[in-house]
Amino acid sequence: MEKSNIAVLIIAAGYSSRMHDFKPLLPFGQITAVERLIQTYQTYGIEHIYVVTGHRQDDIIEALQGYKVHIVYNEDYAKGMFSSIQKGLSAIDETVVAFYMQPVDIPLIKVKTLESLYEAYIHEHKGVLYPTFLGKKGHPPLIDMKYKEKILASDGKGGLKKVLEAFKEDALHVNVSDQSVLMDMDILDDYINLVVYEVMNTPTKEECLAIMLENEVPEPIIRHCEAVEGMVSKVYEGITSFGLNINKQTLSAAALLHDIARQEKNHAFIGAQRLRAMGYEAIGNIIETHMDIDVKDHTPLNANELLFLADKLVCEDEVCGFEKRFEKALKKCEGNDEAQRNITRRLNATKAIISKIENLTGKVFNDG
Known part of the structure; x- marks a missing residue:
């Protein structure tokens, strides 16, 4: 028909x-x-x-x-x-x-x-x-x-x-x-x-939940996404007075939806494509870099960097700090040189983002 x-x-x-x-x-x-x-x-x-x-x-x-x-x-x-x-x-x-x-x-x-x-x-x-x-x-x-x-x-x-x-x-x-x-x-x-x-043009929190359910995201991953959203909101509140061009609603939605394709290979790209197909181009662009990101020292903080950082400060659905998370990841991949290099690259990116926040605020970053 x-x-x-x-x-x-x-x-x-x-x-x-x-x-x-x-x-x-x-x-x-x-x-x-x-x-x-x-x-x-x-x-x-x-x-x-x-x-x-x-x-x-x-x-x-x-x-x-x-x-x-x-x-x-x-x-x-x-x-x-x-x-x-x-x-x-x-x-x-x-x-x-x-x-x-x-x-x-x-x-x-x-x-x-x-x-x-x-x-x-x-x-x-x-x-x-x-x-x-x-x-x-x-x-x-x-x-x-x-x-x-x-x-x-x-x-x-x-x-x-x-x-x-x-x-x-x-x-x-x-x-x-x-x-x-x-x-x-x-x-x-x-x-x-x-x-x-x-x-x-940003899904509400309720719509984010509906999108996750529509994509059959398991409950533990939903809880992780909610914890990451809580963390990214906390970090955002600490820098919002410095005049950065970051939309809070878009950032929160990206945090809630960043792992909608977590059970699939190359899930950051797949999730980003799904959001773009729904008409949420900006959210897709933020989600795509939540696993790997190129941090440029002399550019302003952006939403992609904040999501990447928040994701690295949360283990499952609890705030754990990036040191603990990366230490666990490196230990798990002992003997796998390529995996260790990838993890180290992400660790360095995390440290670079934290450095940008500290330079911006003039304070030691202690979230997570």
Whole structure:
């Protein structure tokens, strides 16, 4: 089955009364919320895009000039979202086999989430698929068109949720690492949080955990990553007043995710590639050097060096100090000259980073 048979219903018909502004046209960068969703689905390859309008329809039509979408007007939009779902569903092309039900007030859905739902739909043969983030069900669900008539026949009491509850045996919760499936914008503070989330382009701590679980990272390695994040945060706090160009959120995320491929050969590179594929280029760049790094004495401290150092100050999930860690590593590799050279190179890099910190702060480094 090709994605050419999949549609999306973007529901943008309501009053946005709690927001005290019109949600579909709220800006995200240079585009509006409804445009952001359209572009996401187009990027994923969805051709059947239906935008259900009601309140301020003319403003939405003007904003969407140039987009290849179907505008469906719901004259009964005052009755609530379910009436808009029914109106949009009745307009969907008969060649469509399933549709994403996408409220406009959940605008930052990632392409990877759409892909995860679609892949599960193809391989698991379920009729309703919900994106689930750390056990919490979110939007958009992907719904098979076999339920079209049931939805259209409903009196609307309890909304779409009530209709789909009857088919829970045909439903599947799909784990995703995308917290935005839970992030709607009912009020102004919600919108501000979404804007910040988008600008950062950095996974939250909760998303980092979800990414680790998605990559089947064992619990002991998760605890190690959390310990490294704690250490790198401590080191960062000690140097943050010196004006270094290091983003704390990106650094913390890199620390939490640095070992997502630990069970594979060349895990630093493999992990970096996975993060880049998810759109986290900066995090991937930091992760790639956490095993081996070239420290330049006369350049400012950077995030790569801080992660490398923090990783060398933690043994499993406890702070141990780099001397203890390297002493243990050298002893373990006695008789293996190449391994000893590699370990010694990393030891020298660790000492060089500590020296940079001491020169910067004018204090003896004693963390770990």
